[in-house]
Amino acid sequence: MARKKIGLIGAGNIGGELANLLLAKQLGDVVLFDIPAKESFAKGKALDLEQSSACSGADAKVTGTANWEDLAGSDVLIVTAGIPRKPGQSRDDLVGVNLPIIQNVADNAKKHCPDAFVIVISNPLDAMVYEFKRRTGAPREKVVGMAGVLDSA
Template sequence: MAKRNKIAIIGAGNIGGELAMLVARRELGDAVLLDIPEKEGVAKGKALDIMQTGALDGFDSKVSGTADYKDIAGSDVVIVTAGVPRKPGMSRDDLLSINLKIIRSVAAGIKEHAPHAFVVVISNPLDAMVYEMKKVTGFPKERVVGMAGVLDSARFQCFIAEAAGASVKEVRTLVLGGHGDTMVPVLSACTINGIPVTQLVAKDKLDAIIDRTRNGGGEIVKLMGTSAYTAPAAGAIAMAESYLKDQKRLLACATYLDGEYGYKDLYMGVPVIVGGKGVEKVVQIALSAEEKAMLDKSAEAVRGLINDSAKL
């Protein structure tokens, strides 16, 4: 008898609720929405709301809420969004000491109850959080990834399409590096239906778009008073779906590097193939001297964040 996929979502906040809805609407499997005991009612309430939506939208995925890690047992995928969201004026680095404690507790729960899961981390500061997840769980690098490059590339893609007056579906972009101010939008890999974007959008506009992409998260925080959640959830679902369906999509993900691009023992956004075995291949692309220098700077910032984490 065929078995449904099981997707556990740790954190029932804005992103968690959106994740559960996307899992259900796409019928990727059954979803378990988990939060701390004080917010168990929120997790159960959102799950019930989504289940009732299924009666209207015509999906039959099961969604449940819980505060007990035992309920994530047997999960094929675990998506982690637990932690304190950014508030206006707060950098991702400011979150480090708070969210580090949370991610260590979450990682211990996943290690005990879902030891064979593919883990996607969304919690910020992303690069440090996903590194800590792998460290605590001891899972192989193929099964622990961070959602960053997919989101940053989507933001870049959106801004490019707007500037070019083109359909966003025709734009291809790639953003590498850490998930923060030092991220590297790779112009040399940016095209609109195969045409280099540099032939279609003026340099001054592209420079402004790159700056806007780097500050894309902060822009939304200033407007809403909290972090983005719709696009981040969609990014994580793209990664989870590629794993569950063995789609072998090429996606920019925060991946453990062991010599690729010249970096060792750190997580950073690079293009990878995500399939049924997890991260099946790190794709090393040619970068211009300027792009490589920016990536080096980003790697240095990520390394600093990881070193700070080790002291806490």
């Protein structure tokens, strides 16, 4: 059986920690994606994780990239992309900031990994999941949201 390919959109704190957990559990090969301005950050984080696998015994591949084509064929896509809420900013304010980001992610996901099961973690979660599903036209059972205490992460 081929190993699963898991794409992480957003190489920040949440994306990086998820990559670490996915590798530790050996759930599949991980592609850690971020915007071109942060490509070196995604590549550096991927390199750190790959080198730490010598100690952890993880046998999965991790790649850092800013190239959407590298996500082609992903079985799972986890979206953490977005700007965190700032002090005094309402969740409604955050919609205007993160909506264009999620729209870009949705458009590229539809183009490069249309069959992936998608987990959206970006805030405000309900609006971001709805927009991702609406924009991609994916069936409702293929796009879910994962909430928690992200505003404190």
